Amino acid sequence: MLFRKASSPFINAQANVHSIMYQVLYALIPGTLAAIYFFGWGVLINLLIAASICLLSEALVLKLRDRAIEASLKDGSALITACLLALALPPLVPWWLTVIASIFAIVIAKQLYGGLGFNLFNPAMVGYIVVMISFPREMTFWVAPLGAVDHWLSFSDTFSIIFSGTLPDQSSIDSVTMATPMDTLKTQIGLENDIESTRNHKVYGALFSNISGKGWQWINLLFLISGLWMIKQKVIDWRIPVSFLITLLLIANLFAVSDYATYPSAFFHLFSGGTMLCAFFIATDPISASTTPRGRWIYGIGIAVLVYAIRTWGGYPDGIAFAIVLMNMAVPLLDYYTQPKTYGKSEVE
Amino acid sequence: MADTQRRPRGAKGKLGLMESTKLKHFHGGLHLDYHKDISRQTAIAACLPQTRYVIPVQQHIGAAGKVIVEIGQRVLKGQMLATTKKLISAPVHSPVSGTVVEITKHAVPHPSGLEADCIIIENDFQDKWVERKPVAQNYHQMNSHDLRTIVRDAGIVGLGGAVFPTAIKQTEININTLILNGVECEPYITCDDKLMQERAREIISGADIIGHIIKARQCIIAIEDNKPEAIAAMQVAIDEDNTGFFRIQVIPTLYPSGSEKQLIQIITGKEVPINSLPADIDTLCQNVGTAYAIHQAVFKDEPLISRIVTITGKGIKQPQNLEVPIGTYISDCIEQCGGYSDDASCMIMGGPMMGYSINSDQLPVVKACNCLLVTTSDEIHPANTEAHMPCIRCGRCVDVCPAKLLPQQLYWYASTNNSERAAEYHLFDCIECGCCSYVCPSQIPLVQYYRSAKSEIWALEADRKKSDAARQRHEARQFRLEQQKQEREEKLRKKREMLNKKKGKPEENEIDAKKAAIAEALARVKKKKETQAITPKNTDHLSAEQERQIKEADQRRKAMKEENNE
Numbered sequence: 001m002l003f004r005k006a007s008s009p010f011i012n013a014q015a016n017v018h019s020i021m022y023q024v025l026y027a028l029i030p031g032t033l034a035a036i037y038f039f040g041w042g043v044l045i046n047l048l049i050a051a052s053i054c055l056l057s058e059a060l061v062l063k064l065r066d067r068a069i070e071a072s073l074k075d076g077s078a079l080i081t082a083c084l085l086a087l088a089l090p091p092l093v094p095w096w097l098t099v100i101a102s103i104f105a106i107v108i109a110k111q112l113y114g115g116l117g118f119n120l121f122n123p124a125m126v127g128y129i130v131v132m133i134s135f136p137r138e139m140t141f142w143v144a145p146l147g148a149v150d151h152w153l154s155f156s157d158t159f160s161i162i163f164s165g166t167l168p169d170q171s172s173i174d175s176v177t178m179a180t181p182m183d184t185l186k187t188q189i190g191l192e193n194d195i196e197s198t199r200n201h202k203v204y205g206a207l208f209s210n211i212s213g214k215g216w217q218w219i220n221l222l223f224l225i226s227g228l229w230m231i232k233q234k235v236i237d238w239r240i241p242v243s244f245l246i247t248l249l250l251i252a253n254l255f256a257v258s259d260y261a262t263y264p265s266a267f268f269h270l271f272s273g274g275t276m277l278c279a280f281f282i283a284t285d286p287i288s289a290s291t292t293p294r295g296r297w298i299y300g301i302g303i304a305v306l307v308y309a310i311r312t313w314g315g316y317p318d319g320i321a322f323a324i325v326l327m328n329m330a331v332p333l334l335d336y337y338t339q340p341k342t343y344g345k346s347e348v349e
Numbered sequence: 350m351a352d353t354q355r356r357p358r359g360a361k362g363k364l365g366l367m368e369s370t371k372l373k374h375f376h377g378g379l380h381l382d383y384h385k386d387i388s389r390q391t392a393i394a395a396c397l398p399q400t401r402y403v404i405p406v407q408q409h410i411g412a413a414g415k416v417i418v419e420i421g422q423r424v425l426k427g428q429m430l431a432t433t434k435k436l437i438s439a440p441v442h443s444p445v446s447g448t449v450v451e452i453t454k455h456a457v458p459h460p461s462g463l464e465a466d467c468i469i470i471e472n473d474f475q476d477k478w479v480e481r482k483p484v485a486q487n488y489h490q491m492n493s494h495d496l497r498t499i500v501r502d503a504g505i506v507g508l509g510g511a512v513f514p515t516a517i518k519q520t521e522i523n524i525n526t527l528i529l530n531g532v533e534c535e536p537y538i539t540c541d542d543k544l545m546q547e548r549a550r551e552i553i554s555g556a557d558i559i560g561h562i563i564k565a566r567q568c569i570i571a572i573e574d575n576k577p578e579a580i581a582a583m584q585v586a587i588d589e590d591n592t593g594f595f596r597i598q599v600i601p602t603l604y605p606s607g608s609e610k611q612l613i614q615i616i617t618g619k620e621v622p623i624n625s626l627p628a629d630i631d632t633l634c635q636n637v638g639t640a641y642a643i644h645q646a647v648f649k650d651e652p653l654i655s656r657i658v659t660i661t662g663k664g665i666k667q668p669q670n671l672e673v674p675i676g677t678y679i680s681d682c683i684e685q686c687g688g689y690s691d692d693a694s695c696m697i698m699g700g701p702m703m704g705y706s707i708n709s710d711q712l713p714v715v716k717a718c719n720c721l722l723v724t725t726s727d728e729i730h731p732a733n734t735e736a737h738m739p740c741i742r743c744g745r746c747v748d749v750c751p752a753k754l755l756p757q758q759l760y761w762y763a764s765t766n767n768s769e770r771a772a773e774y775h776l777f778d779c780i781e782c783g784c785c786s787y788v789c790p791s792q793i794p795l796v797q798y799y800r801s802a803k804s805e806i807w808a809l810e811a812d813r814k815k816s817d818a819a820r821q822r823h824e825a826r827q828f829r830l831e832q833q834k835q836e837r838e839e840k841l842r843k844k845r846e847m848l849n850k851k852k853g854k855p856e857e858n859e860i861d862a863k864k865a866a867i868a869e870a871l872a873r874v875k876k877k878k879e880t881q882a883i884t885p886k887n888t889d890h891l892s893a894e895q896e897r898q899i900k901e902a903d904q905r906r907k908a909m910k911e912e913n914n915e
Contacts, residue, residue, distance in 0.1 A: 001664070001723075003709060004695040006731035007797045009702045009783030010722075011381070011536070014730060015745070015790040017738045075738070117739030117791075237744060286743040291757055293747065335758060342778045343376070343610060343752040344623035 017116075021076030023235045027226035028083050028281065034222050035087055038145040038215030040152035042091025045162055046098050050082035050089075053102035061111035077116050080281075081105050084124035087277060088321070089131070092141035092153075092177060095163050100134075101127035121328045122288045125321040132321065140317070144178040145215030148206040181213030182272045183317035185264060194261035212271040220276040227280025236284040239293060243300030244279050245270060251308045269308065273318040278303070282320065288328045294338035295331070302327045373618035375611040377749040378603040379784050381536050381702075383575060388661035388668040389539040393547055395672050396655075397685055398472055401450075402676035403713035404430055404441050405457045406466040409506040410513045411437035416468060422449045425479040427652050429502075430468050439514045440504045442652040443470055444674035446477040458679075458698050458712045460705040467713070470676070481650035488647050493522055493562045496647070500562075503646035504653045504716075508638035509541075509607070510699060512717040515639055519562045521628035527565040528616055529556050531572040531579065531637040532600065532607035535700025538720040540657040541637050543670045545572070545579035548641055549586035551648075553595060555640030558647050560594060563633055568595045569616055570637075573602045604702065605782045609634045611751050623778070638719075658714055660686045664693025664723030673714045679721060680710040695729060697722040702783040731794070738791035746785035746795065752778045756785035760795050763802035768809065771802050779803075 036043045058078040062069045072078075085101055105127030113119040132139050146152065153161070153168075153176060160166040167173060179187065184207060188198040199208045211217045230236045252266035269275060274282070283289060283303050290299040303323045310319025407413035414431035418424055424443045431441045447470045455467035488496060501516035509530060529552070533541040545552060556568050570587075572580050580599055587595040600606055600615055610621050612634060619630050627634055638656065645651040654675055661668040666687030673682055679696075683689060697704040699720055714721075746756035754775055762771035779799050786795045891899070 001689045001696070001710070002694040004706065004726070005708060006695060006706050006729070007794055007800075008697075008699075008704055008731075008781075009786050009796065010695070010697055010704070010706075010724070010729040010731045011701045012730050012787045012789070012792065015788060016792065017741055017790045020741075020743065020790055115739070117741050234745075286741050289742070291742045291744045291747065292755060296744075335755075339755060339758075339774065340747075340753045342623075342754055342775045343614075344620045344625070344778070 018075055020235055021080060023230065023233055024080055024281065025076055025083065027230050027235070028080070030226055031219050031223040031277065032083065032087060034215075034219045038147070038219065039091045039143055040146070041155045041158040042143065042153070042162065043086065045158060046089050046091065046093065047083065047086035049095055049098045050086040050102045051079060053099050054078045054082035054085075054106050057103050057106045058111065061107055062115075065111065065115070067115070072116065075116060078106060081110070081124045081127075084277070084282060085127055088124065088128045088274060090139060090141040091143050092158070092161050093138050094165060097131050097135055097138050101131045104130045117287055119287055120331070122282060122285050122324050125282065125324045128321045129325060132316065140179060140183070141173070141177045142180050143176065144207060145213070147214040148178070178207070180273065180317055181207045181216060182311065186311075186317070189262050195264055196261065212268045216273065217271040220271040223276035223280060227276060230280060236280065237286075237296060239296040240283050240289060240300040241279040243297045244283055244304045247301045247304035248275065248308060251304065255312070263312070269311070273311075274320045278307070278320040278324065282324055288331065290331050290334040290338070292335055292338040292340060294340070295334040298334055298338065299327055299331070302330065372598070372600060372615055375614045375751050376753045377751045377784060378605065379749055379787055380602070381604050383536045383602070384661075385537065385539050385542065385575065388537065388659050388670060389542055391669045393543050393657055393670045393672055394685075396674060396677055396682060398445065398474060399677055399681045400472050401678070402444050402470045402472065402674065403455050403678065404443070404468045404470065404676040405455070405713060405715055406431045406441060406468065408441060408512060408675070408716040409439040410511065411435065411439070413466070414438055414440055416452055416466070418449050418468065420449055420452055423447070424449060424470060425477050427479045427481070427654060429652070437514055437517055439506050440502065441468075441675070442504055442654050444654040444676050445470060445472045446475050447471045447473040456709060456712055458707050458715055458718060462708050483648050483650040485648050488558055488561060493564070496558065496562045499646055500643055502652070503642070505639060505642045505646060506653070506716050507636055508642060508656060508716065508719070509636035510717055510719055515635070515643070518633065518635070519559065521626075521633070522562070522564050524563045524628055524633045525566050525631040526617070526633070527556065527560050527563065527568040528612060528632055528634045529568055529570040529637055529640060530607060530609070530612055530634055531570055531576070531583070532612060533576070534573060534602070534604045534607035535702055535720070537661050537722050538659050538700050539661070540659045540670055540719050542576045542579050544641055544657050545576070545637055546582045549582040550589065551644040552583070552637050552640045553586040553590055554648065555642070555644035556635070557590070557594065558643050559633075559635055559640060565633070570595060570597045571600055571612055571616060572597060573606060574599050575602045604784070605751055605780075608751065608780060608782060610780070653716060656714075656716060656718070658682065658718055659720040660723075661720065662723040663725045663728050664690050664695070666690055675716060676713045678710070679712050679714060682714065682721065683710055683723070689723060690725070692725040693723050694726040695724045697724065701729060702787070703781065737793045740791055740793060743790060745788040745790065749784040749788050751782060751784065752780055754779060756795055760793060760798055763798040766805070768802055768806045772806060776802055776806070
């Protein structure tokens with residue numbers, strides 16, 4: 001008999017952060033595979049660059065901070081950041097841009113704030129914003145999805161575009177890249193064309209499918225499905241995705257009903273760009289999101305409003321990163337003012 | 350006279366409980382592995398008599414009692430060893446007949462391995478009782494106050510683990526609903542379960558006495574649905590009673606349903622308001638063990654000198670429930686249960702969620718001791734204090750907290766010693782049930798953080814009170830000095846006035862009056878001068894000679910004026 005000393009409770013559910021993080025990573029797999037399928041080797045190369053740089057810079061800072069390196073690398077959080085970044089960046093961005101975004105995400109946005117659990121902002125979104133603002137031209141290096149084109153850019157072509165900026169013979173960067181459907185719509189509406197004519201356009205029309213963009217709708221659908229799985233597994237809280245998606249749906253529908261010609265449908269918004277990735281993987285990052293039940297509702301609603309506003313009237317192709325970071329700033333306030341009434345308090349009032 | 354009258358039984362209560370049995374839920378809670386079958390296979394066994402008993406003087410919440418026996422004194426079984434005059438307190442009694450051999454500090458069960466005043470008794474194995482005069486059925490004719498005195502003198506305290514003096518809890522009368530707590534929501538513990546199975550009639554009788562004391566209209570017996578045998582046994586006893594006063598309420602198994610506040614919420618749908626007592630929402634909650642003890646006190650005049658203790662866990666060879674005299678060494682109880690298994694590693698007093706580990710078995714069983722859980726190292730997984738992961742704010746703790754707190758925010762402030770903010774996030778509403786720690790994926794020992802934050806705030810509060818008192822003393826002194834100074838000045842002023850009057854020195858208003866008189870006189874003169882002013886006549890046509898004369902006269906006058914002025 002040892003008479004070991006310990007403090008209550010003496011039992012626990014044996015849950016751990018690693019399993020949460022790895023379930024998120026597993027849930028990212030289907031959508032990521034779809035992204036690679038539709039947009040080619042670039043996505044995979046970005047993913048590899050981001051993952052290695054994120055892990056490397058995390059290890060480096062942990063060493064500088066004199067923290068346990070192996071345990072922290074294994075928690076999977078840096079990999080999630082890398083994955084989100086790679087999915088957010090255009091497939092043909094130069095390698096150094098991915099490197100900068102990754103370093104910024106991990107070193108500045110995460111580790112300098114104190115590492116896992118202490119970052120105020122979503123690291124991947126901070127990294128994305130930095131390169132978005134600094135290198136706007138490179139951030140348009142999207143490609144047309146499979147379906148709009150017959151085949152991918154070959155691995156060697158993609159590789160040389162990303163690493164040396166060398167384009168295949170007789171092509172310019174404009175001929176290999178293509179704006180996203182959302183960006184295209186915005187530009188065309190800006191040019192006084194309506195949605196219908198853009199969808200039927202001889203060049204851009206190929207980008208669109210019956211719901212949103214070719215490829216995009218499937219990627220979003222897969223993220224939606226794996227997101228629902230995460231809710232079922234209780235990996236993420238349901239309030240943020242639900243409030244975000246419903247609000248986005250309502251706002252988009254309100255505008256679309258008012259003017260079909262210039263405002264895309266609610267379903268276009270829900271299944272375009274990073275909507276589902278944001279709903280289930282970015283906005284639900286518990287560290288930078290609100291933690292109170294009511295705060296989470298407001299957080300989700302706020303993101304949706306900002307996303308819609310930036311997409312519709314802002315100067316950027318998608319508004320998710322900005323919306324997330326702006327709402328991250330509001331989190332301390334939200335958490336403070338949305339404290340639930342504790343037991344016995346409701347009876348008093 | 351009115352005091353002895355029973356409120357009508359089975360009448361429709363204020364809370365409308367009779368017409369609706371729909372249960373409410375408290376927030377959060379956990380489904381746990383209960384491991385109850387380990388200890389409830391056998392009947393309650395009596396603990397064998399031992400040679401030495403260690404009776405801590407204080408085994409309850411409140412003031413410690415005063416020892417009324419001396420070393421060497423012979424005592425009988427049930428004889429009072431320490432009494433009390435304080436309101437919130439309880440006496441202790443001898444569990445056996447024998448001799449007081451020592452009154453000394455002895456280690457008692459406590460999270461910090463504390464030593465406390467104990468009376469040590471050597472058993473003479475004669476089992477000789479003090480003279481007993483049970484009131485038995487006569488309690489129906491007794492008033493609340495006299496019955497409470499019996500409860501109080503029997504040293505009865507809440508046996509669910511809180512050990513609050515029971516008589517104090519029963520001071521409010523005309524309480525609508527008596528809730529008998531047979532929930533026993535902590536894993537492993539089965540002492541209430543077994544007691545209900547084997548002594549249901551006595552429990553019902555004890556509850557009837559409580560109902561009589563507080564003049565309750567109904568008694569609801571709450572039992573979790575994982576105790577079917579207890580439910581059946583209690584139902585038989587209720588059917589025998591056949592007064593309509595009792596009703597069993599089977600509640601779903603969910604930790605911590607047995608916590609008083611949460612149980613009241615389940616049964617009544619109401620939260621006990623903050624800073625209030627259950628009596629304020631017309632309920633009283635008592636443990637089944639307490640009801641049993643009250644039956645023993647009233648029907649047998651037996652004070653609380655023993656209790657049922659669950660001795661369980663993989664670290665025990667023959668887990669079971671023992672009826673243990675208070676003061677028995679834990680080691681003696683363990684021995685009767687076949688001793689420790691080889692891989693026993695930790696002894697917990699209480700359950701695995703809210704109990705505390707003790708560092709020795711040479712401690713006495715006390716009134717609060719409902720369970721001795723001896724675990725093997727693979728059986729328990731306490732959070733790792735040294736190296737837990739950082740909080741990722743996942744909010745699982747929020748979902749399970751029965752007090753509706755934000756444990757992650759509390760942790761943030763408790764771990765950074767920001768106790769003020771922690772208090773703002775309702776630290777003191779935490780019941781330390783352990784649900785948050787249980788679900789935490791980062792394995793943070795949250796409850797431990799809250800406990801230390803609480804004690805830090807208590808220390809600060811004590812400091813603040815001290816400095817407040819000092820400041821008040823200082824301010825009072827300042828005020829006194831100021832007052833004395835003013836009084837002195839007032840005296841001086843009066844003295845000066847008196848002196849001035851004696852000297853005849855004109856008072857200020859007199860001077861003013863004089864000044865006014867002067868001004869008046871001057872004004873009068875001026876007016877007179879104006880009216881009497883001599884205006885020159887026939888000055889229109891003057892000859893040169895006349896003008897020269899006038900000039901000369903003017904010059905003379907002028908010269909005279911100047912002469913006068915000089």
